């Protein structure tokens with residue numbers, strides 16, 4: 001065991017430190033994983049790392065290790081995988097208190113058995129609660145579920161200083177102090193390590209319907225899908241280009257144009273009415289939730305070099321123009337008109353694809369975030385696309401929460 | 417060298433800078449009439465540039481500044497500290513853009529909450545956060561307090577409806593946070609500013625999400641023998657899988673105050689409590705939902721369930737709810753509006769505890785609250801000229817907050833900490849938790865010149881705060 005490993009074992013207990021063959025992460029070879037079994041050890045370890053000026057790359061289920069900017073420094077991996085368990089599932093109130101390393105599918109199953117639903121559906125087998133919240137990761141049901149921040153009622157967070165802190169709580173409404181949970185959600189673990197979360201559940205829908213349809217060329221796909229997205233029970237409303245339509249298992253094989261994937265969830269008179277509405281406009285075929293699962297899967301998998309995947313966000317009204325440019329570049333697209341989101345995937349011509357994505361985001365006055373990008377293209381680039389205007393404020397926050405740059409240094413937006 | 421007031425006048429104009437004692441009087445406090453403090457001046461800027469210049473002038477003169485909207489806040493968030501300059505945003509009241517296609521609007525902070533919904537109604541849209549003060553309070557004040565309202569249960573609070581902000585930072589720089597797309601890269605700075613009670617800067621523009629007006633609305637009124645059974649009905653509705661738009665309870669004392677006032681809605685004076693339940697959404701789904709709620713209310717002991725037959729009757733049910741605070745003015749000269757939140761499942765027990773505390777201290781306590789969110793408003797009517805009553809009011813209020821925290825609750829759900837509860841925040845958060853919040857404040861507002869004295873405890877946490885220390889004795893009786 002390395003000298004550092006020995007020292008950490010001594011201070012944090014043998015079970016907290018795992019030595020392993022080198023793992024390559026952003027060009028850093030990491031042979032140690034700090035795997036705290038409880039919050040105390042997590043905090044103690046963070047204090048020690050800060051004191052020693054060491055940098056940790058934080059990992060939950062490891063499903064998003066390919067996200068983010070290249071880490072500036074890294075001495076070891078910090079894994080939350082041993083912080084697991086559902087502490088409370090209150091089926092009267094519809095809330096759950098869960099440790100950060102717990103897998104989402106475990107929380108989802110527990111919630112479902114109590115008649116509730118976890119409104120988080122990010123891609124990635126093995127995604128943990130902490131990872132999903134830190135990355136503010138979303139899936140195809142984002143339209144119906146809302147942003148991840150909406151279901152976070154409270155967090156327990158260990159800071160780089162080694163302080164264990166709480167914010168928010170378990171109640172539905174709370175303005176007791178600053179809303180720090182908003183800051184930690186989506187901060188990519190750069191302000192602190194989420195240890196536990198109170199999440200708000202929502203009632204399981206009484207009825208669930210999935211449909212796929214080829215969009216006829218006589219119909220404006222964006223207008224149709226935007227209108228669909230605004231029906232009361234629509235939870236998924238996506239336009240899927242030819243390549244992805246095949247890969248998600250939609251059963252629709254098209255050469256050009258779009259396949260529409262729709263999911264409705266709610267009370268049956270309302271879902272039926274929305275279904276009728278859709279069936280009045282396109283030939284919609286019943287499908288099962290696997291199609292939505294397919295959308296999620298392709299959204300999560302890293303793309304092999306020289307490929308890339310990016311998420312472009314614009315206002316819904318800017319979508320037709322944004323997509324026109326991208327279609328011309330021969331990229332694979334999945335569009336969520338209700339959200340103004342375009343997922344772009346390419347498997348060749350890296351430079352051309354980068355230019356097309358950046359250009360489309362700029363044309364649509366939006367932003368582009370690269371979720372999967374070959375190493376050489378990540379160097380020197382902010383894959384999050386943060387506006388330079390907000391970087392000074394973000395830096396001021398980072399300096400106050402993690403002055404020694406212990407947590408994921410360089411990986412977040414603005415190179416923080 | 418010109419004085420600060422001269423300097424401020426040169427920025428906003430003479431008529432938009434108030435500095436005479438009689439002009440400053442109304443700015444000594446907000447809706448919390450405790451601890452009034454005279455500001456040195458009040459400015460009423462019209463645009464972002466004026467706000468930024470005012471901030472820079474205050475810094476030059478070493479004076480703190482306090483943003484203010486309509487002053488309806490109930491926790492002292494807009495209270496000045498001695499010598500502070502109040503930056504009142506009420507003249508920044510323009511709706512700058514309505515983009516109905518994308519369902520967003522860009523507004524100045526002084527726009528009155530209800531005015532925005534009126535302005536966008538022709539597009540079939542509304543602005544969902546609906547504090548009961550919505551006819552007066554401003555979007556800027558709502559952002560600062562993360563205001564909620566009766567319909568928060570389904571639609572969320574202000575934070576769920578704000579996409580982007582323009583903020584004049586405490587050093588006078590102008591920053592744009594968030595994105596109208598709802599997907600801004602980087603830290604969720606908008607999320608941090610919403611609910612920060614004006615301590616991170618002055619909001620000068622807000623981009624909000626607009627919500628479609630629901631196709632159908634049904635409003636029910638359940639009449640209960642007591643407040644505890646009304647709370648049980650709320651719990652059952654929550655567990656039934658429905659997401660009502662609103663679930664609001666008024667207890668007997670509130671009902672009687674309302675019925676004696678101009679807000680009278682024909683509620684039975686001998687009812688122990690009434691529950692207002694509203695369902696909205698796709699019209700075809702509502703009849704079954706109404707039946708479900710009606711059945712639950714009946715099974716939990718309601719003697720009568722009324723379903724509003726038309727818009728007029730619905731307005732009547734809401735008149736009772738929305739007029740409740742006003743009606744309480746009839747009970748006594750002073751009203752202490754409390755605001756705490758508990759897990760919804762413990763509502764029946766906590767209501768019983770709250771009433772027991774009130775009785776034990778011999779105070780006049782009434783409850784009108786957002787039951788669906790577990791957000792209590794125990795209101796204590798009193799006369800501050802009676803020192804013994806005042807002592808009992810404070811003691812009961814403190815005990816109520818402690819009881820709510822004991823069952824997993826918090827000390828404010830929508831009114832904020834301000835000056836009112838800063839010495840109680842230690843009931844919920846320890847030093848390390850508060851220190852994390854201070855890191856945020858210091859990142860935006862490093863020298864604390866923007867709205868000082870709010871949220872964080874001034875002294876060590878002390879629940880023994882006596883009425884004098886809380887300033888009741890210094891408030892002139894209107």
Ligand SMILES: Cc1cc2nc3c(=O)[nH]c(=O)nc-3n(C[C@H](O)[C@H](O)[C@H](O)COP(=O)(O)OP(=O)(O)OC[C@H]3O[C@@H](n4cnc5c(N)ncnc54)[C@H](O)[C@@H]3O)c2cc1C
Nearest residue numbers: 485486487488489493548554556557560563564614619830
């Ligand atoms: C009868 C009554 C009923 C109420 N009902 C509710 C309710 O149902 N739900 C609810 O949430 N609240 C309620 N309130 C409380 C109050 O109305 C809200 O807190 C409201 O959001 C305050 O808005 P305002 O414009 O009056 O702000 P003010 O009271 O003027 O200020 C409130 C806070 O906002 C800050 N602020 C104001 N403008 C800005 C700005 N431009 N930039 C930065 N900070 C700013 C101030 O510094 C202060 O901290 C009620 C109050 C009353 C009197």
